[in-house]
Amino acid sequence: MRVLSKSKLLAFRQCPKRLWLEIHRPASRTDSVATQASFAVGHRVGDIARHLYDPSGKGNLIDPQAEGFEAAFVRSRDLLSSSQPIFEAGFAACGALAFADVMLPAKKAGKKLWRMVEVKSSTSVKDYHRDDTAIQAFVARNAGVPLLSVALAHIDSGWVYPGGEDYHGLLVETDLTEEAFDRETEVKTWIAEAQSIVRRRTEPKIATGRHCAQPYACGFLEHCESQEFQPEFPVKWLPNIQAKALKARIEVEGVTDMREVPNELLNERQRRVKSHTLANETYFDAQGAAADLAACALPAYFIDFETIQFAVPIWKATRPYQQIPFQFSAHRLARTGRLQHRSFLDLSGKDPSRAFAESLVAACGDKGPVFVYNASFETARIRELADRFPRLKKSLLAINERVVDLLSVAERHYYHPSQQGSWSIKKVLPAIVPQLRYDALEGVQDGGMAMEAYLEAISPETTQARKAQIEQELLAYCKLDTYAMVRIWQVFSGRSDLAL
Numbered sequence: 001m002r003v004l005s006k007s008k009l010l011a012f013r014q015c016p017k018r019l020w021l022e023i024h025r026p027a028s029r030t031d032s033v034a035t036q037a038s039f040a041v042g043h044r045v046g047d048i049a050r051h052l053y054d055p056s057g058k059g060n061l062i063d064p065q066a067e068g069f070e071a072a073f074v075r076s077r078d079l080l081s082s083s084q085p086i087f088e089a090g091f092a093a094c095g096a097l098a099f100a101d102v103m104l105p106a107k108k109a110g111k112k113l114w115r116m117v118e119v120k121s122s123t124s125v126k127d128y129h130r131d132d133t134a135i136q137a138f139v140a141r142n143a144g145v146p147l148l149s150v151a152l153a154h155i156d157s158g159w160v161y162p163g164g165e166d167y168h169g170l171l172v173e174t175d176l177t178e179e180a181f182d183r184e185t186e187v188k189t190w191i192a193e194a195q196s197i198v199r200r201r202t203e204p205k206i207a208t209g210r211h212c213a214q215p216y217a218c219g220f221l222e223h224c225e226s227q228e229f230q231p232e233f234p235v236k237w238l239p240n241i242q243a244k245a246l247k248a249r250i251e252v253e254g255v256t257d258m259r260e261v262p263n264e265l266l267n268e269r270q271r272r273v274k275s276h277t278l279a280n281e282t283y284f285d286a287q288g289a290a291a292d293l294a295a296c297a298l299p300a301y302f303i304d305f306e307t308i309q310f311a312v313p314i315w316k317a318t319r320p321y322q323q324i325p326f327q328f329s330a331h332r333l334a335r336t337g338r339l340q341h342r343s344f345l346d347l348s349g350k351d352p353s354r355a356f357a358e359s360l361v362a363a364c365g366d367k368g369p370v371f372v373y374n375a376s377f378e379t380a381r382i383r384e385l386a387d388r389f390p391r392l393k394k395s396l397l398a399i400n401e402r403v404v405d406l407l408s409v410a411e412r413h414y415y416h417p418s419q420q421g422s423w424s425i426k427k428v429l430p431a432i433v434p435q436l437r438y439d440a441l442e443g444v445q446d447g448g449m450a451m452e453a454y455l456e457a458i459s460p461e462t463t464q465a466r467k468a469q470i471e472q473e474l475l476a477y478c479k480l481d482t483y484a485m486v487r488i489w490q491v492f493s494g495r496s497d498l499a500l
Contacts, residue, residue, distance in 0.1 A: 004191065004319065006098040012194040013131055014216065017206040022221045023198050029219035033448060041121045041311045046101060048312050049119040049153065050087050050166050055100050059085035064099065071300045072099075074371055080145065093142035095191050100136055107146045113148035116140060117173065121311045123157040123321065125174050128215040137180035138187040149177040155320045160259060163316030170312065170320065209251065231257035233277055237421035239271045246270075255323065260278035269411070277417045282431075287490040289413035295371040298403055301491070302331040303360075303370060304481040305378055306450045306474070315351035325381050326352045326454055329478035330363040331486050337498040339486065343475055347467060349458035357385040361395045368402065371485050373425045408484055409492055429484040432491050436484060443473035450474060 002023070004012075012019040021028055050061070060079050063071040070089065076089040079258045086103040086439075102117035118133050129152050153171040161167070197204065210226055212218045235241075235250050235258055246265045249255050252358055258274045266274060276283045306327040311320055318324060327345040334340070344359040346352035364370055372378045379400045386396040411423050416431035426446065432438050438445045444453050457470040490500055 001095055002265050003092055004096050004198070005086075006096070006132065006139070009096060009135055009190055009194055010128065010131060012190065013128070013188055014214070015206060015218065016194075016197045016213050017204045017224070019194055020197050020200060020203045023221065024203070025220075025223070029221060029225040031181050031219045032217055033452065035217055035219065037123070037452075044312050045155065045171075046119055046120040048170060049102060049117075050165060052171060053104060053117065054085045054087075059087060060456055062086065062088045062090060062099075064088065064090055068490070069097070071095075073204050077144075086424075090472075091143035091145060091473075093144075095195055096135065096139050098139040098300065100138050100140065102153075106127070108148055113146045113147070115148050116150045117153050118143055118147070118150070119171065120152060121135050125152055125176075126153060126215060129154075130176060130179060132186050133176045134183040136150045137177075138184055141181075141184075144492050149175060150180045151175050151177070160311035160319055161316060167312065176307075202259040205329060209255070221303045228458075229256075233274075235261060235323065237277065238266070239423075240267075240269070240274060240420045260432075272415055276415055277420075280417050282417070283415040285413040286492075286494060289409055290494045292409050292413070293489065293493045296493075298335040299365070299368040300333045300489070301364050301368060301370045302333070302482040302485040302493065303372055303378065304329050304478055305381055305383065306417065306447065307453070308454050309437055315353075318351070318353075322384070324351070324353060325356050325385070327474060327478055328356065328360055328363070329475075329482040330360075331482045332365070332500075333486060333489075333498075334361075339500060341479060345471060345474055345478075347454070347457040347471060349460075351387060354389055357389055357392050357396060359384075360399070361386060361392060363409055364399050364402075366398070369404045370399055370402045371404050371487075371489060373404050373405070373481075373485055374407045375403050379403055406488055406492070407472050410488070413492070425481065425488075426485055428488065433484070433487045436480070436487065438477075438480065440479055441473070441480065443470070444477040450477060 008022060010044050011022055031237070050059070052060070059342060060082070062072050062075055067075065069346040071474045073092055076091060079086050079089065083105050085105070087101065088099045089103045090097065090099045100116050101119040104115040104117065106113045106115045116136060118129070119439075122129070133152055137147060141147050141349065151173040153173045155170060156172045159169045173191070186210055189482055203259055208228060210220065212221050212224070235256055238246075238258060238261070241247060241250065245266065249261060249265060255261060259278065261274070263271055263274070272283055284292050287330040305325045307323040308327045309321045310318075313320060315324070328342040328343065330342045332340045332342070342355055344363070346355060380399050382396050389396075407423060407425075410428055414428070414432070416428075418431050426438050444450050453470045457467050457474075462470075486500055490498060
């Protein structure tokens with residue numbers, strides 16, 4: 001019988017086919033950049049947890065990759081007789097194995113016991129975390145560990161970093177002891193069913209669906225989709241699928257093509273996407289778009305931000321996962337049609353927030369519409385900066401009062417079949433201005449890549465030559481974002497008289 005790790009059991013809980021593929025076809029897995037980044041975040045949070053739970057540094061860290069699993073299990077059992085914290089202690093029982101993030105010595109009625117803490121980089125306890133702790137508790141207890149309690153430690157998103165490498169308060173615990181201990185029978189069932197799946201000679205026939213991304217993005221999605229008939233007009237192109245009747249038609253009845261969805265189940269925007277996609281025709285309410293923008297007189301500004309977020313803050317007075325803007329691009333379009341560009345980018349590795357805010361106020365002037373694409377993002381960042389820097393608050397909030405959202409105009413008045421149900425600027429720009437494309441840029445081509453590039457640029461290990469290259473890539477990417485808005489505005493406003 002194959003002994004299954006906790007991660008394999010959680011893969012089974014998400015999708016039995018995923019478990020089978022992880023065992024029998026691991027080479028078919030491709031983790032996204034976002035998934036790989038989440039692994040790095042988890043490791044960073046784990047490092048901080050070890051310092052918090054073992055400030056004296058007397059605890060023991062087990063490395064199963066270096067020591068080997070059997071040796072790690074033996075050393076874990078031996079360390080249970082100690083009185084120091086154990087990190088990554090490994091146990092195996094009943095066909096399963098698991099490594100505990102934190103094991104802390106405890107006593108009750110004079111008896112030596114252990115307190116288990118699982119550490120997560122999320123900001124709350126999720127249902128799949130409860131499955132996680134249930135498996136951990138089951139394996140440990142059946143391996144003979146005298147377990148007093150099980151808790152899950154997660155990040156407190158409201159905590160503010162005081163600086164000086166002081167991370168006390170970053171993590172908060174939720175006790176899950178009673179629930180985890182009560183699920184032994186349930187976990188036994190999971191193990192038995194998972195073992196049955198693993199023994200199969202052929203992979204289970206399970207169609208792709210919402211489970212492919214919940215609770216984790218599955219690296220086997222491309223493999224699974226390659227085995228399925230791909231509809232010519234996928235229902236996933238329908239925007240904002242929320243209505244119960246539509247969800248039922250898709251998820252319960254297995255409808256995959258838009259042609260199979262009755263119009264009466266669709267809202268106005270969904271019907272527009274369906275009809276114009278099937279007809280391969282562009283929808284453009286030019287009169288409506290121009291009317292929406294008629295009151296927005298020149299001069300006008302077009303701005304876009306790039307941000308970074310850290311699960312474990314590195315700058316004083318910032319919170320976990322707070323979006324910190326490190327770059328902006330701003331185009332100014334004068335009444336004469338003259339277009340000017342300004343930008344801000346800080347790759348020093350220091351908190352860029354104040355300098356960003358000051359430069360933004362200077363770049364946006366004091367009158368004229370400020371165009372953005374998805375106003376909720378930029379306006380939220382501006383409000384956060386205003387709260388952090390009271391002297392700039394009035395000027396920053398005055399920018400928000402002038403914001404006009406081009407995304408909402410696009411959603412109401414424009415749709416091209418190439419958008420495939422999305423109004424992201426990456427989809428809308430090549431539809432409206434085909435000669436402008438993000439995939440023609442060198443290096444950075446989207447927001448995720450911008451964050452990766454920023455992290456590389458501020459790393460002490462990055463050479464000056466590479467840093468200079470990243471700087472140019474980031475500037476070019478962000479500049480295209482705001483120039484794209486200028487050209488989209490031009491089309492929506494009907495201003496063909498401007499040579500932009």
